[in-house]
Amino acid sequence: MSYLVLARKYRPKNFSEMVGQSHVVQALGNALGTGRLHHAYLFTGTRGVGKTTVSRILAKSLNCTGIDGKGGITAEPCGVCDACRDIDGGRFVDYTELDAASNRGVDEIAQLLEQAVYKPVVGRFKVFMIDEVHMLTNTAFNAMLKTLEEPPDYLKFVLATTDPQKVPATVLSRCLQFNLRPMAPETVLEHLVQVLALENVSAEPQALRLLSRAARGSMRDALSLTDQAIAFGSGRLDEASVRVMLGSVDRSYVFRLLDALARGDGRTVVETSEVLRLNGLSAASTLEEMATVLQRMAVLQAVPGIGAGDNDTDPEIVETARLARTMPADETQLLYSLCLHGRGELGLAPDEYAGLTMVLLRLLAFKPPGAVVPAAAGVQPVAVRPASGSAAEPVKKSLSEPVEAPVAGRLHAVQSGPGTRLEDTHQVLQAHYVPALPLTVAYESNMASAQTANVPSAMNSEAFAETAKAPMRPSADIGTEGGSLDDAWERIVNLMVAAESIAALTRELALQSQLCGQSESLWTLRVERESLNQAAAREKLQVALQNALAEPDLRLAVELGAVTNTPARRNSAALVERQRVAELLIQNDPFVQDMIREWGARIVPGSIKSVSS
Structure with a gap:
C-alpha cells in the first residue's frame, strides 16, 4: 500500500x-x-x-x-x-x-x-x-x-x-x-505532538518547536516539514537533525550575540559572527531570529510575566526573560529596528556575512546624532566637537570648544532689526542650529539671560577638571546653592557624552542618573531602573570619571530610587525649549507676517523644526 x-x-x-x-x-x-x-x-x-x-x-x-x-x-x-x-x-x-x-x-x-x-x-x-x-x-x-x-x-x-x-x-x-487565521506556534506544536503519538514517532520537544516556528502559521506546512524531518532523521526527530534540515540558526548563537551587545562586548560579537560564517548559517536567518527574540523581550519588558514567561521547561523562554531584565527597554527597541533594516541591506553588501558583521557592529556602536552640552554657570553655551580619535580615548584628548554668540542676542536682532527678511531668519537658524560638524550641538538652559563670555578654544585635562568641578567646590557648600549639584553632574555627563568617553549602557547610566551625594572620594548616583545598575557599566563610568576629572581615587556607588533631575530630563527640556524658540522666531518674522497679512499665507502646524545636526 x-x-x-x-x-x-x-x-x-x-x-x-x-x-x-x-x-x-x-x-x-x-x-x-x-x-x-x-x-x-x-x-x-x-x-x-x-x-x-x-x-x-x-x-x-x-x-x-x-x-x-x-x-x-x-x-x-x-x-x-x-x-x-x-x-x-x-x-x-x-x-x-x-x-x-x-x-x-x-x-x-x-x-x-x-x-x-x-x-x-x-x-x-x-x-x-x-x-x-x-x-x-x-x-x-x-x-x-x-x-x-x-x-x-x-x-x-x-x-x-x-x-x-x-x-x-x-x-x-x-x-x-x-x-481563517494563521496558527500560533504553540497550537501547531500541540497538534504535532498528537500526530506523532499516533504515528509512534519519538521526537525531542525542541525539534518540534523548530518545526512549529518554521511552519509560519500553516498546519499543512508543519505536517509536510515533519514528514521531511522523519525521513531526514531515519524515523525519529531530534533537534540537531531538524536544525540542519531547516538550515536555521541555533538560538544559542542569538542569545550569545544579544548578551554580548548588552554588555558592549565587541570581541564576542565579532567572534560569534565568524562562527556563523564557518558553519555556513544564514545571515538573514540570524537577524530574523534576533528580531524574534527582541520582540519577545520587548513584550516581557512592557508587561512582565505575560504569556509563557513563567514556563521554565523551555530554556529559550528562560534565557529570553533573563535578557529582558538585563537590557534596557529603549535599547531593545533600537536593536529590533536595526535588525529589521539590516536584513534589507544584506543584498547590498559584498557578501552576506560581511553585511551581517556590519549590522552587528552597528548594533554595538550605535550612538545618537548629537549630545546636548551646557556650559558652566555664567558662561556662554558652547558647541563641543568630539575629536576623530577612538571613543575610548580620555576626554582631555577629544574636546574642542569654539565660541558661539549668545542666542538671545541673535533672536532680538532678528525680531526687532529694521528691514529683516526671512533669509536673515534662516541664516540665524543655521548659524545656531546647524554647526560645521554633525555632532556639534549648541545648548542654552536659560535663553532669556544668556551672557557673552570668552571660552578657550581647547581644553586640556586640568582645564576640563576645573570647569567640571567648579560649582562643587567647596563640597560643604553643595546643596545650599539651589541645584548646583545637579548642574555640575549635568555638565560633566554631557561633556563626556560629547567626547565619546562613555557609550552604550555606560552612557545611559550617566544620563538617567541623579547625583545625590558627593565627597572627595565617593560619589553616589541614584537610578530608577535596576537594569541600568550593571556592574560593567558602573565600572566603566567610574573609570571615565577618574580620567575626566584627573582623580584616580574617585569611587562610584549606585542606588535604586526615584529621581527628579537627571541630565536626560534636562536635555529633553532643552530640546523642547529650542523648538519653542524656533517657532517663535518664525512666527514673529516681519516677512512671514507680511505674507500672512497680504497673501493669506499660513504656517502649517508642525512644519517648523529646529535643526540639531
Whole structure:
C-alpha cells in the first residue's frame, strides 16, 4: 500500500477535528444547527490553514444522511454514509471543486454555471467550490455575478482565496466572509505532538518547536516539514537533525550575540559572527531570529510575566526573560529596528556575512546624532566637537570648544532689526542650529539671560577638571546653592557624552542618573531602573570619571530610587525649549507676517523644526 503523507492522512474530517479556527467552526456550527444557511461563503487566509478542508466538511454537513440514512443537515457529519465517504474520496457527483488558477477564463465559469440549472443527482445540495477565486478574470467574475446573487435553493457556492484584496467588491458583497487565521506556534506544536503519538514517532520537544516556528502559521506546512524531518532523521526527530534540515540558526548563537551587545562586548560579537560564517548559517536567518527574540523581550519588558514567561521547561523562554531584565527597554527597541533594516541591506553588501558583521557592529556602536552640552554657570553655551580619535580615548584628548554668540542676542536682532527678511531668519537658524560638524550641538538652559563670555578654544585635562568641578567646590557648600549639584553632574555627563568617553549602557547610566551625594572620594548616583545598575557599566563610568576629572581615587556607588533631575530630563527640556524658540522666531518674522497679512499665507502646524545636526 502506498504511503499517505501526514498532511492528507490527518486532514480533519469534521469540525471537531479543526485546529486553531474556533471562530469559523462556531459560526458555521450555529448556522447549520439553526438552519440559517447562506447561499455563498468566502473563506480567506494564508496557505495551509484549512480553507479547502472547511469547504469539504461544510459540503458533508449539508448532504449527510446519517448512519441510518435518515439524517438531515447537521453540524456533525457522520463520516460513514455514502455522501460523507464520497466527498472525502473526491467522487461525490454533486460536489464540484474548480481550481481558478488553471481555469480562470469565462468559458470555464460558463461550463460550471451550466450545471447549476440541474438539481442534485444524489445529494441534498449542489456545492460549487472555487479555489483561489482571486485568479479569475474580470469577465469570469462578471459572468457569475447573477447566479452568485440569486442561485437556486439547492445550490451553495464556496469560494476560497489567499488574497481577498483582488476579489471584486461586487463578489464580496454577495458572500459571507470568514477569515481563517494563521496558527500560533504553540497550537501547531500541540497538534504535532498528537500526530506523532499516533504515528509512534519519538521526537525531542525542541525539534518540534523548530518545526512549529518554521511552519509560519500553516498546519499543512508543519505536517509536510515533519514528514521531511522523519525521513531526514531515519524515523525519529531530534533537534540537531531538524536544525540542519531547516538550515536555521541555533538560538544559542542569538542569545550569545544579544548578551554580548548588552554588555558592549565587541570581541564576542565579532567572534560569534565568524562562527556563523564557518558553519555556513544564514545571515538573514540570524537577524530574523534576533528580531524574534527582541520582540519577545520587548513584550516581557512592557508587561512582565505575560504569556509563557513563567514556563521554565523551555530554556529559550528562560534565557529570553533573563535578557529582558538585563537590557534596557529603549535599547531593545533600537536593536529590533536595526535588525529589521539590516536584513534589507544584506543584498547590498559584498557578501552576506560581511553585511551581517556590519549590522552587528552597528548594533554595538550605535550612538545618537548629537549630545546636548551646557556650559558652566555664567558662561556662554558652547558647541563641543568630539575629536576623530577612538571613543575610548580620555576626554582631555577629544574636546574642542569654539565660541558661539549668545542666542538671545541673535533672536532680538532678528525680531526687532529694521528691514529683516526671512533669509536673515534662516541664516540665524543655521548659524545656531546647524554647526560645521554633525555632532556639534549648541545648548542654552536659560535663553532669556544668556551672557557673552570668552571660552578657550581647547581644553586640556586640568582645564576640563576645573570647569567640571567648579560649582562643587567647596563640597560643604553643595546643596545650599539651589541645584548646583545637579548642574555640575549635568555638565560633566554631557561633556563626556560629547567626547565619546562613555557609550552604550555606560552612557545611559550617566544620563538617567541623579547625583545625590558627593565627597572627595565617593560619589553616589541614584537610578530608577535596576537594569541600568550593571556592574560593567558602573565600572566603566567610574573609570571615565577618574580620567575626566584627573582623580584616580574617585569611587562610584549606585542606588535604586526615584529621581527628579537627571541630565536626560534636562536635555529633553532643552530640546523642547529650542523648538519653542524656533517657532517663535518664525512666527514673529516681519516677512512671514507680511505674507500672512497680504497673501493669506499660513504656517502649517508642525512644519517648523529646529535643526540639531
